[in-house]
Amino acid sequence: MEHAAIRILGISGSLREKSANSRLLTAVAELLPVEATYETYDGLAELPHFNPDLDGDEQWRSEAVQSWRKLLGSVDAVVICTPEYARGLPGSLKNALDWIVSSGEFVDKPTAAISASPYPEGGAVTLESLTGTLRMMSANIPDERTLPIPGITLKFAADGRLKDEALVSDLQKLADSLVRDVRSREAK
Ligand SMILES: Cc1cc2nc3c(=O)[nH]c(=O)nc-3n(C[C@H](O)[C@H](O)[C@H](O)COP(=O)(O)O)c2cc1C
Structure with a gap:
């Protein structure tokens, strides 16, 4: 049976150019089936600080917030990969998520x-x-779609590709689970 194309959105919690988390997202994208299209959301740094006063009325809502919500609403599934900063979520990622609570x-x-x-x-x-x-x-x-990865710096080869087979297998399971869920929703 032919499957309809599915759209998967990757969001990295790191704004760093050489981010390990962003590289991991690329690795997940490579493990997706051919009928899946993968894109990244690169707008974290452009979003205004969340303020409920700016959330109620469309005329006050910024372009950046509207396009973030539109993109998120249009994709079939999401993968978030993030570093930890001072035992918490990077502020820019939490800010982006706060804009989605009401919408x-x-x-x-x-x-x-x-x-x-x-x-x-x-x-x-x-x-x-x-x-x-x-x-x-x-x-x-x-829970099967949550994965903490320790020692990340040792898991990439010099060419930037993942060299840790156990990690590749864990990422494959996570990608498969995501695609399975999208398919089961399609079937309903
Ligand atoms: C300000 C700051 C705070 C950090 N705090 C933590 C932390 O609480 N726990 C942790 O595991 N790593 C912490 N780290 C290390 C990050 O996990 C590490 O820099 C990671 O590679 C960043 O991800 P990236 O390569 O995707 O940018 C911190 C790094 C920075 C710059």
């Missing part, structure tokens, strides 16, 4: 969340916080 684009959205860190905890505190925020917004994010 609801995460409701029932098949989502995966990954935290990657050079340290042994793998950003687990932040991953739990991110998962809690996404579940508060009713995203579809079962």
Whole structure:
């Protein structure tokens, strides 16, 4: 049976040019089936600071917020990959998520969340916080689609590709789970 194309959005919580988290998203994209199209959201740094006073009335809402919501609403599934900063979510990522609480684009959205860190905890505190925020917004994010990754700097080869087979296998399971959920929604 032929499947309809599915659109998957990757969001990196790091604004750093050589971000390990952004590279991990590229690795996830390469593990998706051919009928999946993958794109990234690169607007985190352009979003205004969340302010409920600016959220109620469309005329006050910025272009950046409107296009963030429109993009998120139009994709079938989301993968977020983020570093941990001072035991918390990077402010720019949390800010982007705060803009979605009232508009609801995460409701029932098949989502995966990954935290990657050079340290042994793998950003687990932040991953739990991110998962809690996404579940508060009713995203579809079962435990099998959350992955803390410790020692990330040792997992890339010199050419920037992932050399850790166990990690590639974990990312494959996460990508498969995401695609499976999108397909099961299609079937309903
Ligand atoms: C300001 C700052 C705070 C950090 N705090 C933590 C932390 O609490 N836990 C942690 O695991 N790593 C922490 N790190 C290290 C990041 O995990 C590491 O820099 C990571 O590679 C950043 O991800 P990126 O390569 O995708 O930019 C911190 C880094 C910075 C710059």
